Amino acid sequence: MSFLTRRKPLELGAQGAGHLKKTLGWPHLVALGVGAIIGTGIYTLTGVAAGLAGPAVILSFAIAGVICAAAALCYSEMASLTPQAGSAYTYAYVTLGEGLAWLVGWSLILEYTLVCSAVSVGWSGYASGLLRGWGAPEALLNEGIVDLPAMVIALAVTGMLLVGTRESATVNFVLVCIKLAALAAFVVFTLPSFDAANFQPFAPFGFAAQEIDGKKYGVMGAAAIIFFAFYGFDAISTAAEETKDPERDLTIGIVGSMVLCTVIYMVIAACALGAVPFAAFSQNAEPLAFVLKELGQPGPASIIAGAAVLAMPTVIMVFMFGQSRVFYAMARDGLLPARLAAVNRRGVPAAVTVLTGVIAAVIAGLVPLDEIASLANAGTLAAFVATACAVMVLRRRAPDLPRPFMTPAVWLVAPFAVAGCLYLFTSLQTKTIGFFFAWNVIGAGAYLFYGKAGSRIADG
DSSP: OOTTTTTOOOOOOOOSSSSSSBBOOHHHHHHHHHHHHHSHHHHHHHHHHHHHHHGGHHHHHHHHHHHHHHHHHHHHHHHHHOOOTTTTTHHHHHOHHHHHHHHHHHHHHHHHHHHHHHOOOOOOHHHHHHHTTTTGGGGGGSSSSOOOHHHHHHHHHHHHHHHTTOOOOOHHHHHHHHHHHHHHHHHEEEEEGGGGGSSSSOTOSSSSOOEEEEEEHHHHHHHHGGGGGGTTHHHHTTGGGSSSSSHHHHHHHHHHHHHHHHHHHHHHHHHHHHHOHHHHHOOOOOHHEEEEEEEEOOHHHHHHHHHHHHHHHHHHHHHHHHHHHHHHHHHHHTTTTGGOOOOOOOOHHHHHHHHHHHHHHHHHSSSOOOHHHHHHHHHHHHHHHHHHHHHHHHHHOOTTTTOOOOOTTHHHHHHHHHHHHHHHHHHHHHHHHHHHHHHHHHHHHHHHIIIIIHOOOOOO
């Protein structure tokens, strides 16, 4: 069984000479983090989470944000040490061994594919709201037999990636501004209708996750779902080599962007809950637009929906890119067939892009948003636990290793990240946990059948 514990050598990033200029300070990193984190979750999962926790969903956002911040600090230490493709899969491979690394990579494949599906479903909710107002047939919208708009957008992004389309920094900046402006507008339009009576009772389903009709209710049940809303912080950690003072600026950038995004999420949730009772919008596919429609403001509702429709496809694009990077890293290490990560003449890994796009489209067309997001979170939580463990293992194994960024109070932060992620994992729906373990049983079989022998370090 020694093959399960064999490790890749740790390939350190440039420590002194460096190939990238150190031009970024903490304000740049905070801005980068906010741009990466604010996205699909707040537009689509606010209603789902409110239905699980009631007004106490505000606490759910805070808890998920704190746990993510702890995980992000661990992630940054590993990213600054070994800035290679593969994310948590690579970190596990150089510290925890090939067996666990395979399961982490297998979980990341699940995560990235399902995030594409979840974002597609969220996009469909807002797009269908706009199309419904224009008289489109219901059978062609998200209430039909299948969620056709969700399938269309997933396949459309896949097509864009195949021809080599990629978002530029300018386009991304504009879309971030649109997202933030739309959320600010939502606050402005809902505040005049704020009614504190809508917050009673504050926590109708209690704090701990409790299962009712297959769903986990309570503050922690909602936190396990809206954990999805904090994806994207890894964009900060990838800038470690370009940061002027990594240990100070990365800490401020990660914690600062997490605090800012958590506050934004809590304010948006409070405004939505104060304007309309949570039961009214908890099952709606376009919760923010729905709240404004309930307030008799169809114009602003269309603006919110339009902003979501414009901004969400770039999230799908980013995660499809991320999927190809995980496949590339695993195929490069021999754990997956090399042809899966082969690129075409345009530099696009066509096979895995098409595979991801088709699977994401099918799932988006058939599975509800909360179930997709829940299963995506399971894969992410596994990766976060592995990264926090990798930090602690490497601190013990190589304490004198030069680290561009060191997780502050690591023996508090890393165990907290592990414990918090495991608690969120147990707060997921029971069937989600079952699907996750079934997925990894399949993965273990694939490793024993192919990856074990194909590994590039199989012969030591």
